[in-house]
Amino acid sequence: MKKRISKAILRLAGWKLGPVDGVDLPKCVVCVAPHTSNWDFIVGKLFYTSIGCNAGFLIKKEWFFFPFNILFNWMGGVPVNRGKKSSVTDQMVEVFKTRERFQLAVTPEGTRKPAKEWKKGFYYIALKANVPILMAYFDYGKKEAGTKGIFYPTGEMEKDIHEIRTHYRGVTACHPENFIDV
Template sequence: MSQPPNHKAPLPPSSDQVITHLPDEWPRMGNRFTRWLGRLGLRTMGWRMTGELPKVRQLVIAGGPHTSNWDFVVAMFAILALGVKVSWLGKHTIFRWPLTGLWYKLGGIPVNRGAATGMVEQAVDSFRHNANQIVALMPEGTRSKVDQWKTGFLRIAKGAQVPVLLVGMDYPSKSIHFADMFTPGEDMMADLERVKTFIQSFRGKRPALQ
């Protein structure tokens, strides 16, 4: 695997390619108008997407750094621009009429934290029932500065036997960079440190919270 990019240095030429479309294997959502809206939003804010999207049907995205509510805005424009359906985990209590259908359509995966099977097991099970699925999580788990990052995304990927794609959001260069993809191994802490090193090589909107 290549070394994580450093926000103080230019990305390698092979990694600096602008992403404009999805691989056929990725799940889709939206239409021509929503894709145009997403591209307009990114262009207005000065952002671009770089790197390479792997040709796989299932994966977990680990992205960051997460230091501001603006991260969500930029990410949503990127999702709309690509026309990709990105799944997320939500409390089962919000999946109620009349919003149930909307949450599912937007990629929601209901999880019941009080169930006998935990959140990780429920997310793993969703991969078994969806041939094309991408679940995105932020290992930091919060916008605040934390010492201990979440390992749920690694446990989900390992349980579902799907790879993890690293995505960095860099505010100085205004780029969302899709980088290395790896398969979690037996040493979860080593994998977590690898992800942490990658994400912290990018600069968030509020670097003091990284």
């Protein structure tokens, strides 16, 4: 039911599905880019739900109180403690260890503003959890959402992130002036 409704909403909004290779991975970090608008979350949830998947997303644990906790759990929210004594990367690695299926969506830009450098948490989570990175995109120019393939971290972070970023060349962000590709 959710799948059909999401697909219908996307179509009504003029969006189409691009390639969706890799979405059947039982565990992965979903690298979502470009991220320049609050609409990205809505388009992303509709896209992923329309193909029958449910990716988790990080949200401050402080938001997990009644009745919001019910909504966030239903949507795939994963509460994180952002305190100084706790590593979000380590928290997510533990979640990967305890679940048979877990796909975690992360926006590596970390902001909707221009970000020359990407945050590296998505990479470290995938590396430490020993899971691949699924590269997902929203192209507002084509009104298309899809995936750009699967990347397996090698441990050479700078080189790997550069390689991942090259897959997003030519993708039009909602606010193109805020997306810096390589």
